[in-house]
Amino acid sequence: xxxxxxxxxxxxxxxxxxxxxxxxxxxxxxxxxxxxxxxxxxxxxxxxxxxxxxxxxxxxxxxxxxxxxxxxxxxxxxxxxxxxxxxxxxxxxxxxxxxxxxxxxxxxxxxxx
Amino acid sequence: xxxxxxxxxxxxxxxxxxxxxxxxxxxxxxxxxxxxxxxxxxxxxxxxxxxxxxxxxxxxxxxxxxxxxxxxxxxxxxxxxxxxxxxxxxxxxxxxxxxxxxxxxxxxxxxx
Numbered sequence: 001x002x003x004x005x006x007x008x009x010x011x012x013x014x015x016x017x018x019x020x021x022x023x024x025x026x027x028x029x030x031x032x033x034x035x036x037x038x039x040x041x042x043x044x045x046x047x048x049x050x051x052x053x054x055x056x057x058x059x060x061x062x063x064x065x066x067x068x069x070x071x072x073x074x075x076x077x078x079x080x081x082x083x084x085x086x087x088x089x090x091x092x093x094x095x096x097x098x099x100x101x102x103x104x105x106x107x108x109x110x111x112x113x
Numbered sequence: 114x115x116x117x118x119x120x121x122x123x124x125x126x127x128x129x130x131x132x133x134x135x136x137x138x139x140x141x142x143x144x145x146x147x148x149x150x151x152x153x154x155x156x157x158x159x160x161x162x163x164x165x166x167x168x169x170x171x172x173x174x175x176x177x178x179x180x181x182x183x184x185x186x187x188x189x190x191x192x193x194x195x196x197x198x199x200x201x202x203x204x205x206x207x208x209x210x211x212x213x214x215x216x217x218x219x220x221x222x223x224x225x
Binding site for chain 1: 117144146153154155156157158161163168169204208212213214215216217218219
């Protein structure tokens, strides 16, 4: 079945620096790649997503890049702020009966003030 | 709050007891998912409904687990004869035709 690997598992950056989280996937049929942010005790929240026909997408300080050939995609956060501290999950899905999301194991981001 | 609603937020039970969780998806979302999340891990897919039909079940979903969505609106997840290994956060999510999936706040189950 589909496997999604996410690195690093923890990331500590100084406020104002950039943070990059990377994911690789195994199923070449995957065509949708969302990123979720989960704060402690709260629900996962969709922060950005990208489809396979696009190589890059940006929303203010957040961007996602996709390399379909290499089967990896990355989340980039610029000018990090303490409120960016959370666990970030990548996920993939493909066009099948359920469109279910397969998640990575998460990256705990700590932004030091 | 018009998001995905889950009840209860927390459930503590003794091993061997049955528990039932409820999920109310976003109105008009015809697709509903149940996930399980353990500490330090990403959500794991359990089962999927399109309207009232349960179309996919994960191998993670043992015979002790059953889910229903009788009228294509709210859904329930029941765990029979709970085990300590069932302790986890149970998340419900819903969507319409687009891929964007919206999660509820989850039910945290602790089996003593």
